[in-house]
Amino acid sequence: HSARIAIDPSFTVGPVRRETFGSFVEHLGRCVYTGIYEPGHPSADAQGFRGDVLDLVKELGVSTVRYPGGNFVSGYKWEDGVGPAADRPVRYDLAWHSTETNAFGLNEFMAWTKASGTEAMMAVNLGTRGIQEALELLEYSNAPGGTALSELRRSHGVDEPHGITFWCLGNEMDGPWQLGHKTATEYGRLAAETARGMRQMFPELTLVACGSSSSNMPTFGEWERIVLTEAYDEVDLISAHAYYREENDLPSFLAAADDLDYFVASVAATADAVGAARKSPKKIGISFDEWNVWYHEEENPGIITGGEWPVAPRMEEDRYTVADAVVVGNLLISLLRNTDRVHSASQAQLVNAIAPIMTEPGGAAWRQTIFHPFALTSRFAAGRVLRVAIDSPSYENARFGSSELVDAVATHDADAGTMALFVVNRALDAATSIRLDATAFGDVSLVEALTFSNDDVHWRASEQDSTSVLPTPNPTAALADGALTIELPPVSWSMVRLT
Ligand code: AHR
Incomplete structure (x- = not known):
C-alpha cells in the first residue's frame, strides 16, 4: 500500500493542550491500594506513595488526574476519607462490590498530585448526594480558613487550601448501572444548580457536566441536548466516555478512532445546536474524561457479586497487546485532531485497572504496551496541532x-x-x-x-x-x-x- 500526507505550518487546528494527556485514578480494584499507594512497599515514601509508580507516572507524561471515580464516586462520602486514619469508617463500595477502608482519601490524593507533578480533576457525588455535599467538599478543599470546613481541613494537618479548579459534576449519570442514575432532565437541573452554587463560592472553576457513557447509549445525542438545555450557561465542558476492544474483529477494532471522531462531531453539533437556539456566543468544550481499550475478560475478574466484599481485589487488570497500543496511539491522534473541541481528556485508568502501569504488591512496577504511544505523544506533541x-x-x-x-x-x-x-x-x-x-x-x-x-x-x-x-x-x-x-x-x- 502507499499513502501521501501533506502538512503546512499555517493550517492549524488549535493548541496542543497539556490537558489532553490526563489520566484517571478511581477507587477500583488495585488502582489506589497497591497501585499508587502502598505503605511498606520498598519504594514507598513516608506518605505511602510508591516511588516506582511515581517515576512511571512522570515518564508517562500525565497532566491531569481525575479522582475518585468513576462509578465509585456516585456512592462516595468524601468525609469518610479525611481526618485521623483510625477514625475513618470502613464501608461497602456498591459500584465495585468491594470494601473501602478509606485509608486513602482527598488529602492523600492531593499530596500525591504534588508528588507526581499532576493536577487534580475532582468529581463530586451527584448519584446518592447533591448540591450541599458538593459545596461542602468545595469549601473543605478550597476555602483558605475561617470557615467550619476549612478549619476542619486545617485541623487535619492541611494548612493551605488545595485550590482545586477542575471539577466533574457526577459520573455517567446516563447509565442505568450508576448509583443514583437519573433522566437527562433530572440530571441537567441538578448539574446546573450544583454548578451555580459552586460558582457562588468560587467563580473561577472549570465545570464538567456528564455527557454520554458511550456513543452506543440509546440516549446518546438526546442526553447531551437535554442536559445542555438545562445547564448551558453554568458549565464549561460536557464529558464523553469511550472504550473499545478487539472482539474477534481486528479490522474494525483498528478503526476505533473513527468512532471517537464521530462521537466528538456529534456532541459538538448537539452543543452548538443548543447554543444557537439560545443565541449564546458561548461554546461548550468536550472533556473526553474516560477513554481506553477495555476487555472485561472473563479470566480477569470483573464485577464481584454475592457475599464477598474484598479489599482492593485484582479487578479489570487487562493485559494489552501490540494491536491495543496501536489503537491507543490512534485514539490520541484523534483527540489531538479534535483539539479545537476536546479541551481535556483522561485515559482510564492509570495503574492496574485498565491501565498502562502495572504493579505487584510488594514487587515490581512495569509498563504495558499501551504505555509507549501515550508517553511519546505526551512528550513530543507540542505547539499547535x-x-x-x-x-x-x-x-x-x-x-x-x-x-x-x-x-x-x-x-x-x-x-x-x-x-x-x-x-x-x-x-x-x-x-x-x-x-x-x-x-x-x-x-x-x-x-x-x-x-x-x-x-x-x-x-x-x-x-x-x-x-x-x-x-x-x-x-x-x-x-x-x-x-x-x-x-x-x-x-x-x-x-x-x-x-
Ligand atoms: O473506568 C472504569 C469505569 O468505567 C468507570 O468507573 C465508569 O465511569 C465507567 O463505566
Whole structure:
C-alpha cells in the first residue's frame, strides 16, 4: 500500500493542550491500594506513595488526574476519607462490590498530585448526594480558613487550601448501572444548580457536566441536548466516555478512532445546536474524561457479586497487546485532531485497572504496551496541532463500512522549530509506504522516526517481559527535498520528528 500526507505550518487546528494527556485514578480494584499507594512497599515514601509508580507516572507524561471515580464516586462520602486514619469508617463500595477502608482519601490524593507533578480533576457525588455535599467538599478543599470546613481541613494537618479548579459534576449519570442514575432532565437541573452554587463560592472553576457513557447509549445525542438545555450557561465542558476492544474483529477494532471522531462531531453539533437556539456566543468544550481499550475478560475478574466484599481485589487488570497500543496511539491522534473541541481528556485508568502501569504488591512496577504511544505523544506533541491532508487507500470493515488505512496528525512548535507526526498503519497484510510532503516548512531535517509493531500483534507485555517489544528506530525513514518517505509495518504506530 502507499499513502501521501501533506502538512503546512499555517493550517492549524488549535493548541496542543497539556490537558489532553490526563489520566484517571478511581477507587477500583488495585488502582489506589497497591497501585499508587502502598505503605511498606520498598519504594514507598513516608506518605505511602510508591516511588516506582511515581517515576512511571512522570515518564508517562500525565497532566491531569481525575479522582475518585468513576462509578465509585456516585456512592462516595468524601468525609469518610479525611481526618485521623483510625477514625475513618470502613464501608461497602456498591459500584465495585468491594470494601473501602478509606485509608486513602482527598488529602492523600492531593499530596500525591504534588508528588507526581499532576493536577487534580475532582468529581463530586451527584448519584446518592447533591448540591450541599458538593459545596461542602468545595469549601473543605478550597476555602483558605475561617470557615467550619476549612478549619476542619486545617485541623487535619492541611494548612493551605488545595485550590482545586477542575471539577466533574457526577459520573455517567446516563447509565442505568450508576448509583443514583437519573433522566437527562433530572440530571441537567441538578448539574446546573450544583454548578451555580459552586460558582457562588468560587467563580473561577472549570465545570464538567456528564455527557454520554458511550456513543452506543440509546440516549446518546438526546442526553447531551437535554442536559445542555438545562445547564448551558453554568458549565464549561460536557464529558464523553469511550472504550473499545478487539472482539474477534481486528479490522474494525483498528478503526476505533473513527468512532471517537464521530462521537466528538456529534456532541459538538448537539452543543452548538443548543447554543444557537439560545443565541449564546458561548461554546461548550468536550472533556473526553474516560477513554481506553477495555476487555472485561472473563479470566480477569470483573464485577464481584454475592457475599464477598474484598479489599482492593485484582479487578479489570487487562493485559494489552501490540494491536491495543496501536489503537491507543490512534485514539490520541484523534483527540489531538479534535483539539479545537476536546479541551481535556483522561485515559482510564492509570495503574492496574485498565491501565498502562502495572504493579505487584510488594514487587515490581512495569509498563504495558499501551504505555509507549501515550508517553511519546505526551512528550513530543507540542505547539499547535496541524490539519493534515491524507490521501490513503481505504479498507472494508464490519463496524464502520469503510475506513482509511492510514491515520495521522502532526504538531508544530514554531518557537522550537520542531514538528512531530504521529501516524498509524491499520493494514493487516502489508506495509504502507508513506510520502510526507513537508516542503511548506522549508529546510527541515529528520530528528528520529520510531515505530511500534511486532510480527505477533497479540504479543502482550508481562511482569517477566515488558521490554522485548518497544518502539524502535525505523530505518526506512529518509528525507529528501522536503519530502519524508517511510515504510510503516502492518498494524503499527509511529512517530516522526523533524526540525
Ligand atoms: O473506568 C472504569 C469505569 O468505567 C468507570 O468507573 C465508569 O465511569 C465507567 O463505566
